[in-house]
Amino acid sequence: MNRAARKAAIRAQGAEKPSAPLHDAAPKADSYQNFEARLGIGTDNQSGSATYGFNPITRSRQQLEYMYRGSWIVGQAVDCVAEDMTRAGIDITSDIAPDDIDAVQTGFERHGVWQAMNDTIKWSRLYGGGLAVILIEGQKLNTPLRLESIGKGQFKGLYSLDRWCVQPAYGKPVSEFGPDMGKPSEYRITVDAPALGGQNVHHSRIIRMDGVPLPYWQRQSEQGWGMSVIERLYDRLVAFDSTTQGAAQLVFKAHLRTMKVEKLREILASGGAVEAALIKQMGMIRRFQSIEGLTLIDGADDFETHSYTFSGLSDVLLQFAQQLSGALQIPLVRLFGQSPAGLNATGESDIRTYYDLISQQQESKLRAGVELLVNIIYRSDVGGDTPDDLSFTFNPLWQMSEMDKATIAANITAAVVAAEGSGLVSRPAALKELRQSADVTGVWSNVTDEEITEAENEPPPLPEMPLAPLGAESNKEGAGEVLP
Secondary structure (H helix, E strand, O other): HHHHHHHHHHHHHHOOOOOOOOOHHHHOOOOOOOOOOEOOOOOOOOOOHHOOOOOOHHHHHHHHHHHHHHHHHHHHHHHHHHHHHHHOOOOEOOOOHHHHHHHHHHHHHHHHHHHHHHHHHHHHHOOOOOEEEEEOOOOOOOOOOHHOOOOOOEEEEEEEEHHHHEEOOOOOEEEOOOOOOOEOOOOEOOOOOOOOOOOOOEEEHEEEEEOOOOOOHHHHHOOOEEEEEEHHHHHHHHHHHHHHHHHHHHHHHOEEEEEEOOOHHHHHHHHHHHHHHHHHHHHHHHHHOOOOOOOOOOOOEEEEEOOOOOOOHHHHHHHHHHHHHHHOOOOOOHHHHOOOOOOOOHHHHHHHHHHHHHHHHHHHHHHHHHHHHHHHHHHHHHHHOOOOOEEEEEEOOOOOHHHHHHHHHHHHHHHHHHHHOOOOOOOHHHHHHHHHHHHOOOOOOOOOHHHHHHHHHHHOOOOOOOOOOOOOHHHHOOOOOOOO
Protein backbone atom coordinates (compact mmCIF):
# COMPACT_ATOMS: atom_id res chain seq x y z
CA MET A 1 0.00 0.00 0.00
CA ASN A 2 1.44 3.32 -1.06
CA ARG A 3 1.45 6.49 1.05
CA ALA A 4 -1.69 7.95 -0.55
CA ALA A 5 -3.64 4.77 0.13
CA ARG A 6 -2.55 4.69 3.75
CA LYS A 7 -3.66 8.31 4.26
CA ALA A 8 -7.04 7.55 2.72
CA ALA A 9 -7.51 4.55 5.03
CA ILE A 10 -6.64 6.65 8.07
CA ARG A 11 -9.14 9.36 7.05
CA ALA A 12 -11.80 6.72 6.59
CA GLN A 13 -11.19 5.28 10.06
CA GLY A 14 -11.40 8.76 11.56
CA ALA A 15 -14.69 9.45 9.83
CA GLU A 16 -16.21 6.27 11.29
CA LYS A 17 -15.47 7.40 14.85
CA PRO A 18 -18.32 9.17 16.66
CA SER A 19 -17.83 12.87 17.04
CA ALA A 20 -16.66 14.07 20.48
CA PRO A 21 -19.14 15.91 22.68
CA LEU A 22 -19.12 19.66 22.33
CA HIS A 23 -17.88 20.28 25.89
CA ASP A 24 -14.84 18.06 25.33
CA ALA A 25 -13.63 20.40 22.60
CA ALA A 26 -13.58 23.41 24.96
CA PRO A 27 -10.20 24.46 26.41
CA LYS A 28 -9.53 23.18 29.91
CA ALA A 29 -7.88 25.11 32.73
CA ASP A 30 -7.46 24.90 36.49
CA SER A 31 -9.21 28.22 37.13
CA TYR A 32 -12.73 29.50 36.55
CA GLN A 33 -13.49 30.41 32.94
CA ASN A 34 -16.65 31.53 31.14
CA PHE A 35 -16.01 31.97 27.42
CA GLU A 36 -19.47 33.28 26.64
CA ALA A 37 -19.13 36.06 29.24
CA ARG A 38 -15.36 36.36 28.72
CA LEU A 39 -14.69 35.89 32.41
CA GLY A 40 -11.47 34.43 33.72
CA ILE A 41 -7.89 34.25 32.53
CA GLY A 42 -7.48 33.13 28.94
CA THR A 43 -10.97 34.08 27.72
CA ASP A 44 -9.93 36.89 25.36
CA ASN A 45 -10.41 39.75 27.82
CA GLN A 46 -8.17 42.44 29.31
CA SER A 47 -7.17 40.25 32.25
CA GLY A 48 -5.90 37.63 29.85
CA SER A 49 -3.32 40.10 28.55
CA ALA A 50 -1.89 40.75 32.00
CA THR A 51 1.62 39.52 32.74
CA TYR A 52 4.61 40.31 34.95
CA GLY A 53 7.70 42.10 33.72
CA PHE A 54 11.29 41.79 34.82
CA ASN A 55 12.87 44.84 36.38
CA PRO A 56 16.12 43.65 37.99
CA ILE A 57 17.14 46.85 39.74
CA THR A 58 19.24 44.73 42.12
CA ARG A 59 21.89 44.74 39.40
CA SER A 60 21.85 48.54 39.18
CA ARG A 61 24.07 49.54 42.09
CA GLN A 62 24.01 53.25 41.25
CA GLN A 63 20.23 53.43 41.01
CA LEU A 64 19.85 51.70 44.40
CA GLU A 65 22.30 54.19 45.91
CA TYR A 66 20.37 57.13 44.46
CA MET A 67 17.15 55.71 45.89
CA TYR A 68 18.74 55.13 49.30
CA ARG A 69 20.09 58.67 49.42
CA GLY A 70 17.09 60.44 47.90
CA SER A 71 14.06 58.56 49.27
CA TRP A 72 13.40 58.48 52.98
CA ILE A 73 11.04 55.53 52.50
CA VAL A 74 13.84 53.47 50.93
CA GLY A 75 16.07 54.51 53.81
CA GLN A 76 13.47 53.34 56.31
CA ALA A 77 12.90 50.10 54.41
CA VAL A 78 16.60 49.29 54.56
CA ASP A 79 17.47 50.65 58.01
CA CYS A 80 14.50 49.73 60.22
CA VAL A 81 14.92 45.96 60.20
CA ALA A 82 18.72 46.13 60.49
CA GLU A 83 18.58 48.47 63.47
CA ASP A 84 15.88 46.49 65.24
CA MET A 85 17.75 43.21 64.75
CA THR A 86 20.87 44.56 66.47
CA ARG A 87 19.82 47.28 68.94
CA ALA A 88 18.77 45.10 71.92
CA GLY A 89 21.83 42.83 72.03
CA ILE A 90 21.89 39.40 73.67
CA ASP A 91 21.54 37.91 77.13
CA ILE A 92 24.26 35.36 77.89
CA THR A 93 23.06 32.42 79.98
CA SER A 94 25.73 30.27 81.64
CA ASP A 95 26.99 29.14 85.03
CA ILE A 96 30.29 30.96 84.47
CA ALA A 97 31.32 33.83 86.71
CA PRO A 98 29.33 37.05 86.26
CA ASP A 99 32.57 38.93 85.58
CA ASP A 100 33.27 36.67 82.59
CA ILE A 101 29.76 37.27 81.23
CA ASP A 102 30.27 41.01 81.62
CA ALA A 103 33.61 40.71 79.78
CA VAL A 104 31.93 39.04 76.80
CA GLN A 105 29.13 41.63 76.75
CA THR A 106 31.68 44.43 76.97
CA GLY A 107 33.66 42.83 74.14
CA PHE A 108 30.68 43.13 71.81
CA GLU A 109 30.46 46.85 72.54
CA ARG A 110 34.18 47.59 72.68
CA HIS A 111 34.89 45.97 69.31
CA GLY A 112 31.86 47.60 67.64
CA VAL A 113 30.36 44.23 66.76
CA TRP A 114 26.72 45.32 66.78
CA GLN A 115 27.38 48.35 64.60
CA ALA A 116 29.29 46.23 62.08
CA MET A 117 26.49 43.65 62.03
CA ASN A 118 24.01 46.49 61.59
CA ASP A 119 25.91 47.77 58.54
CA THR A 120 26.17 44.27 57.06
CA ILE A 121 22.41 43.71 57.33
CA LYS A 122 21.73 47.14 55.82
CA TRP A 123 23.91 46.55 52.76
CA SER A 124 22.51 43.06 52.30
CA ARG A 125 18.99 44.49 52.26
CA LEU A 126 19.95 47.32 49.90
CA TYR A 127 22.22 45.47 47.47
CA GLY A 128 21.05 41.90 47.97
CA GLY A 129 24.11 40.69 49.85
CA GLY A 130 26.98 41.61 52.13
CA LEU A 131 29.44 40.08 54.55
CA ALA A 132 31.44 40.87 57.67
CA VAL A 133 35.08 39.76 57.83
CA ILE A 134 36.20 38.46 61.24
CA LEU A 135 39.49 40.17 62.08
CA ILE A 136 41.91 37.99 64.07
CA GLU A 137 45.32 39.56 64.64
CA GLY A 138 48.25 37.44 63.55
CA GLN A 139 46.22 35.04 61.38
CA LYS A 140 45.98 34.90 57.60
CA LEU A 141 42.59 35.62 56.11
CA ASN A 142 42.83 32.91 53.45
CA THR A 143 43.25 30.08 55.98
CA PRO A 144 40.41 28.22 57.73
CA LEU A 145 39.44 29.62 61.12
CA ARG A 146 40.26 27.35 64.08
CA LEU A 147 38.76 28.53 67.36
CA GLU A 148 41.40 26.79 69.47
CA SER A 149 44.09 28.92 67.80
CA ILE A 150 42.63 32.24 69.05
CA GLY A 151 44.64 33.70 71.91
CA LYS A 152 44.06 36.44 74.43
CA GLY A 153 43.47 39.84 72.82
CA GLN A 154 43.59 38.64 69.19
CA PHE A 155 40.02 39.53 68.17
CA LYS A 156 39.93 43.01 66.61
CA GLY A 157 36.29 43.30 65.46
CA LEU A 158 34.47 42.98 62.15
CA TYR A 159 34.92 44.63 58.78
CA SER A 160 31.66 45.11 56.86
CA LEU A 161 31.57 44.91 53.05
CA ASP A 162 28.73 44.94 50.53
CA ARG A 163 28.44 42.50 47.63
CA TRP A 164 30.05 44.91 45.16
CA CYS A 165 33.28 44.99 47.18
CA VAL A 166 33.88 41.22 47.05
CA GLN A 167 34.08 38.61 44.33
CA PRO A 168 32.92 35.09 45.33
CA ALA A 169 34.99 32.15 44.10
CA TYR A 170 32.33 30.20 42.17
CA GLY A 171 34.80 27.67 40.86
CA LYS A 172 35.61 26.45 44.39
CA PRO A 173 32.37 25.72 46.26
CA VAL A 174 32.31 24.23 49.75
CA SER A 175 31.99 20.44 49.42
CA GLU A 176 31.80 19.50 53.11
CA PHE A 177 28.36 18.67 54.47
CA GLY A 178 26.88 21.53 56.45
CA PRO A 179 25.07 24.86 56.13
CA ASP A 180 27.84 26.28 53.89
CA MET A 181 27.75 23.44 51.38
CA GLY A 182 27.55 24.75 47.81
CA LYS A 183 28.51 28.29 48.77
CA PRO A 184 31.84 29.82 47.68
CA SER A 185 34.78 28.55 49.70
CA GLU A 186 36.48 31.96 49.61
CA TYR A 187 35.85 35.58 48.66
CA ARG A 188 38.26 37.98 46.99
CA ILE A 189 38.06 41.57 48.14
CA THR A 190 38.21 43.97 45.19
CA VAL A 191 41.23 46.22 44.85
CA ASP A 192 39.10 49.37 45.13
CA ALA A 193 37.65 48.33 48.51
CA PRO A 194 38.38 50.73 51.41
CA ALA A 195 40.68 48.16 53.08
CA LEU A 196 42.05 44.63 52.61
CA GLY A 197 41.95 45.16 48.83
CA GLY A 198 43.06 42.20 46.73
CA GLN A 199 43.05 39.69 49.60
CA ASN A 200 41.28 36.32 49.64
CA VAL A 201 39.15 35.50 52.68
CA HIS A 202 38.23 31.93 53.66
CA HIS A 203 34.51 31.35 54.08
CA SER A 204 34.94 30.34 57.73
CA ARG A 205 36.20 33.86 58.52
CA ILE A 206 33.14 35.71 57.23
CA ILE A 207 29.55 36.21 58.38
CA ARG A 208 27.46 36.32 55.22
CA MET A 209 24.07 38.01 54.84
CA ASP A 210 21.73 37.76 51.85
CA GLY A 211 18.85 40.09 51.06
CA VAL A 212 15.79 38.29 49.69
CA PRO A 213 16.73 34.65 48.95
CA LEU A 214 16.38 33.61 45.31
CA PRO A 215 16.00 30.24 43.56
CA TYR A 216 19.13 28.67 42.12
CA TRP A 217 19.16 30.02 38.57
CA GLN A 218 18.17 33.52 39.61
CA ARG A 219 20.83 33.40 42.30
CA GLN A 220 23.37 32.50 39.64
CA SER A 221 22.37 35.58 37.65
CA GLU A 222 23.08 37.69 40.76
CA GLN A 223 26.58 36.25 41.21
CA GLY A 224 25.39 33.95 43.95
CA TRP A 225 23.77 36.67 46.07
CA GLY A 226 20.16 37.40 46.92
CA MET A 227 17.86 40.19 45.78
CA SER A 228 17.46 43.72 47.11
CA VAL A 229 14.35 44.24 49.24
CA ILE A 230 13.63 47.33 47.11
CA GLU A 231 13.07 45.34 43.91
CA ARG A 232 9.77 43.77 44.99
CA LEU A 233 8.21 47.04 46.09
CA TYR A 234 9.60 49.21 43.30
CA ASP A 235 6.25 49.63 41.54
CA ARG A 236 4.44 50.36 44.81
CA LEU A 237 7.13 52.88 45.73
CA VAL A 238 6.76 54.69 42.40
CA ALA A 239 2.97 54.75 42.85
CA PHE A 240 3.25 56.19 46.36
CA ASP A 241 5.77 58.87 45.42
CA SER A 242 3.78 59.80 42.31
CA THR A 243 0.61 60.17 44.35
CA THR A 244 2.36 62.17 47.04
CA GLN A 245 3.96 64.51 44.52
CA GLY A 246 0.70 64.86 42.65
CA ALA A 247 -1.09 65.85 45.85
CA ALA A 248 1.61 68.42 46.52
CA GLN A 249 1.17 69.88 43.05
CA LEU A 250 -2.57 70.22 43.60
CA VAL A 251 -1.91 72.65 46.45
CA PHE A 252 -0.83 75.24 43.90
CA LYS A 253 -4.20 74.88 42.17
CA ALA A 254 -6.35 74.96 45.29
CA HIS A 255 -7.48 78.49 44.43
CA LEU A 256 -7.74 79.42 40.75
CA ARG A 257 -8.67 82.86 39.48
CA THR A 258 -10.00 83.52 35.99
CA MET A 259 -10.70 86.79 34.25
CA LYS A 260 -12.80 87.25 31.14
CA VAL A 261 -11.36 90.06 29.02
CA GLU A 262 -13.43 91.41 26.20
CA LYS A 263 -11.78 91.05 22.76
CA LEU A 264 -8.75 89.28 24.26
CA ARG A 265 -7.82 87.64 20.95
CA GLU A 266 -7.77 91.02 19.21
CA ILE A 267 -5.59 92.52 21.94
CA LEU A 268 -3.08 89.67 21.72
CA ALA A 269 -3.12 89.76 17.93
CA SER A 270 -2.51 93.48 17.73
CA GLY A 271 0.35 93.36 20.26
CA GLY A 272 2.33 96.48 20.95
CA ALA A 273 1.08 99.02 23.50
CA VAL A 274 -2.38 97.39 23.78
CA GLU A 275 -0.90 94.01 24.77
CA ALA A 276 1.59 95.70 27.12
CA ALA A 277 -1.30 97.53 28.80
CA LEU A 278 -3.12 94.21 29.37
CA ILE A 279 -0.03 92.59 30.84
CA LYS A 280 0.51 95.62 33.06
CA GLN A 281 -3.07 95.39 34.31
CA MET A 282 -2.70 91.67 35.15
CA GLY A 283 0.57 92.42 36.94
CA MET A 284 -1.05 95.08 39.05
CA ILE A 285 -3.91 92.75 40.00
CA ARG A 286 -1.48 89.94 40.93
CA ARG A 287 0.68 92.36 42.92
CA PHE A 288 -1.89 94.12 45.03
CA GLN A 289 -4.61 91.52 45.39
CA SER A 290 -4.65 89.96 48.86
CA ILE A 291 -7.18 88.78 51.42
CA GLU A 292 -8.13 92.39 52.14
CA GLY A 293 -7.26 93.81 48.73
CA LEU A 294 -9.45 94.91 45.86
CA THR A 295 -9.50 93.84 42.25
CA LEU A 296 -9.91 96.73 39.83
CA ILE A 297 -11.24 95.63 36.44
CA ASP A 298 -13.05 97.14 33.47
CA GLY A 299 -16.82 97.12 33.49
CA ALA A 300 -16.87 94.74 30.52
CA ASP A 301 -14.45 92.29 32.18
CA ASP A 302 -15.50 89.43 34.44
CA PHE A 303 -13.42 88.11 37.38
CA GLU A 304 -14.11 84.70 38.96
CA THR A 305 -12.48 82.48 41.59
CA HIS A 306 -12.64 78.67 41.75
CA SER A 307 -11.91 76.74 44.92
CA TYR A 308 -11.07 73.03 45.05
CA THR A 309 -11.35 70.50 47.81
CA PHE A 310 -9.05 67.50 48.24
CA SER A 311 -11.43 65.13 49.97
CA GLY A 312 -10.44 61.50 49.45
CA LEU A 313 -6.75 62.15 48.82
CA SER A 314 -5.81 61.14 52.35
CA ASP A 315 -7.53 57.78 51.88
CA VAL A 316 -5.68 57.20 48.60
CA LEU A 317 -2.32 58.04 50.16
CA LEU A 318 -3.07 55.78 53.13
CA GLN A 319 -3.88 52.87 50.82
CA PHE A 320 -0.56 53.24 49.00
CA ALA A 321 1.25 53.55 52.34
CA GLN A 322 -0.40 50.35 53.56
CA GLN A 323 0.74 48.54 50.42
CA LEU A 324 4.33 49.59 51.14
CA SER A 325 3.93 48.53 54.75
CA GLY A 326 2.62 45.13 53.71
CA ALA A 327 5.37 44.63 51.14
CA LEU A 328 8.05 45.30 53.75
CA GLN A 329 6.26 43.63 56.68
CA ILE A 330 6.90 46.79 58.70
CA PRO A 331 3.84 48.37 60.40
CA LEU A 332 2.85 51.93 59.58
CA VAL A 333 3.69 53.12 63.08
CA ARG A 334 7.31 51.97 62.57
CA LEU A 335 7.76 52.72 58.87
CA PHE A 336 6.01 56.09 58.68
CA GLY A 337 5.83 57.04 62.36
CA GLN A 338 2.08 57.27 61.85
CA SER A 339 -0.38 56.33 64.58
CA PRO A 340 -3.08 53.89 63.41
CA ALA A 341 -6.54 55.26 62.74
CA GLY A 342 -9.78 53.81 64.05
CA LEU A 343 -11.65 53.38 67.29
CA ASN A 344 -9.42 52.14 70.13
CA ALA A 345 -6.55 51.57 67.66
CA THR A 346 -3.18 51.71 69.41
CA GLY A 347 -0.94 49.79 67.02
CA GLU A 348 0.22 47.53 69.85
CA SER A 349 -0.77 44.33 68.07
CA ASP A 350 1.00 45.47 64.88
CA ILE A 351 4.20 46.21 66.77
CA ARG A 352 4.05 42.87 68.59
CA THR A 353 3.63 41.04 65.29
CA TYR A 354 6.53 43.00 63.82
CA TYR A 355 8.74 42.21 66.82
CA ASP A 356 7.90 38.52 66.39
CA LEU A 357 9.09 38.82 62.78
CA ILE A 358 12.32 40.46 63.94
CA SER A 359 12.83 37.65 66.45
CA GLN A 360 12.36 35.07 63.71
CA GLN A 361 14.89 36.84 61.48
CA GLN A 362 17.37 37.01 64.36
CA GLU A 363 17.11 33.27 64.87
CA SER A 364 17.36 32.39 61.17
CA LYS A 365 19.95 34.93 59.99
CA LEU A 366 21.93 36.06 63.05
CA ARG A 367 22.18 33.16 65.48
CA ALA A 368 24.93 31.20 63.73
CA GLY A 369 27.13 34.29 63.30
CA VAL A 370 26.54 35.63 66.81
CA GLU A 371 27.22 32.21 68.31
CA LEU A 372 30.58 32.13 66.53
CA LEU A 373 31.37 35.64 67.79
CA VAL A 374 30.48 34.72 71.40
CA ASN A 375 33.02 31.90 71.26
CA ILE A 376 35.67 34.12 69.66
CA ILE A 377 35.18 37.01 72.10
CA TYR A 378 35.27 34.66 75.08
CA ARG A 379 38.61 33.22 73.99
CA SER A 380 40.00 36.67 73.19
CA ASP A 381 38.72 38.71 76.15
CA VAL A 382 38.38 36.08 78.89
CA GLY A 383 40.82 33.42 77.78
CA GLY A 384 40.69 29.64 77.72
CA ASP A 385 38.28 27.20 76.19
CA THR A 386 34.64 28.15 75.84
CA PRO A 387 32.40 26.51 78.49
CA ASP A 388 30.03 23.88 77.16
CA ASP A 389 26.99 25.59 78.69
CA LEU A 390 27.75 29.02 77.22
CA SER A 391 24.62 30.07 75.33
CA PHE A 392 22.58 33.20 74.69
CA THR A 393 19.16 34.53 73.82
CA PHE A 394 18.29 37.67 71.89
CA ASN A 395 16.90 40.36 74.17
CA PRO A 396 13.24 41.08 73.37
CA LEU A 397 12.38 44.40 71.76
CA TRP A 398 9.03 44.70 73.50
CA GLN A 399 9.42 46.56 76.79
CA MET A 400 6.87 46.17 79.56
CA SER A 401 5.50 49.10 81.50
CA GLU A 402 6.43 49.62 85.16
CA MET A 403 2.94 48.54 86.19
CA ASP A 404 3.27 45.28 84.22
CA LYS A 405 6.68 44.60 85.78
CA ALA A 406 5.35 45.22 89.30
CA THR A 407 2.40 42.89 88.74
CA ILE A 408 4.57 40.09 87.35
CA ALA A 409 7.11 40.54 90.17
CA ALA A 410 4.38 40.23 92.81
CA ASN A 411 2.95 37.10 91.20
CA ILE A 412 6.34 35.41 90.83
CA THR A 413 7.33 36.26 94.41
CA ALA A 414 4.08 34.90 95.81
CA ALA A 415 4.40 31.68 93.80
CA VAL A 416 8.03 31.08 94.83
CA VAL A 417 7.37 31.81 98.51
CA ALA A 418 4.38 29.47 98.50
CA ALA A 419 6.38 26.69 96.86
CA GLU A 420 9.26 27.11 99.33
CA GLY A 421 6.89 27.26 102.30
CA SER A 422 5.15 24.05 101.29
CA GLY A 423 8.47 22.24 100.88
CA LEU A 424 8.23 21.78 97.11
CA VAL A 425 11.55 23.60 96.56
CA SER A 426 14.48 24.36 98.82
CA ARG A 427 15.46 27.81 100.03
CA PRO A 428 18.51 28.04 97.69
CA ALA A 429 16.32 27.09 94.72
CA ALA A 430 13.78 29.73 95.73
CA LEU A 431 16.51 32.40 95.88
CA LYS A 432 17.79 31.37 92.44
CA GLU A 433 14.29 31.59 90.97
CA LEU A 434 13.79 35.04 92.44
CA ARG A 435 17.10 36.31 91.09
CA GLN A 436 16.42 34.83 87.67
CA SER A 437 13.13 36.72 87.49
CA ALA A 438 15.08 39.98 87.69
CA ASP A 439 15.76 39.76 83.94
CA VAL A 440 12.05 40.33 83.36
CA THR A 441 10.88 42.35 86.34
CA GLY A 442 14.01 44.13 87.58
CA VAL A 443 13.21 42.95 91.14
CA TRP A 444 15.42 40.61 93.25
CA SER A 445 18.51 41.40 91.20
CA ASN A 446 20.51 42.02 94.40
CA VAL A 447 20.34 38.41 95.58
CA THR A 448 24.06 37.51 95.71
CA ASP A 449 25.88 34.24 95.19
CA GLU A 450 27.02 34.40 98.82
CA GLU A 451 23.45 34.42 100.04
CA ILE A 452 22.63 31.44 97.87
CA THR A 453 25.73 29.60 99.09
CA GLU A 454 24.86 30.42 102.70
CA ALA A 455 21.38 29.02 102.17
CA GLU A 456 22.84 25.85 100.67
CA ASN A 457 25.09 25.37 103.73
CA GLU A 458 22.32 25.77 106.25
CA PRO A 459 21.48 22.54 108.08
CA PRO A 460 18.18 21.04 107.11
CA PRO A 461 15.34 21.90 109.50
CA LEU A 462 14.48 19.29 112.15
CA PRO A 463 11.32 17.36 111.46
CA GLU A 464 8.43 18.52 113.58
CA MET A 465 7.30 16.01 116.26
CA PRO A 466 3.56 15.37 116.37
CA LEU A 467 1.90 16.67 119.54
CA ALA A 468 0.45 14.05 121.92
CA PRO A 469 -3.28 14.23 122.58
CA LEU A 470 -4.25 16.12 125.70
CA GLY A 471 -4.28 13.78 128.75
CA ALA A 472 -2.54 10.94 126.97
CA GLU A 473 0.47 10.96 129.37
CA SER A 474 -1.70 10.91 132.53
CA ASN A 475 -3.72 8.04 131.13
CA LYS A 476 -0.49 6.12 130.55
CA GLU A 477 0.65 6.61 134.16
CA GLY A 478 -2.72 5.76 135.56
CA ALA A 479 -3.14 2.63 133.58
CA GLY A 480 -5.12 0.04 135.48
CA GLU A 481 -6.93 2.63 137.59
CA VAL A 482 -10.57 2.95 137.13
CA LEU A 483 -11.55 6.54 136.67
CA PRO A 484 -14.71 7.55 138.32
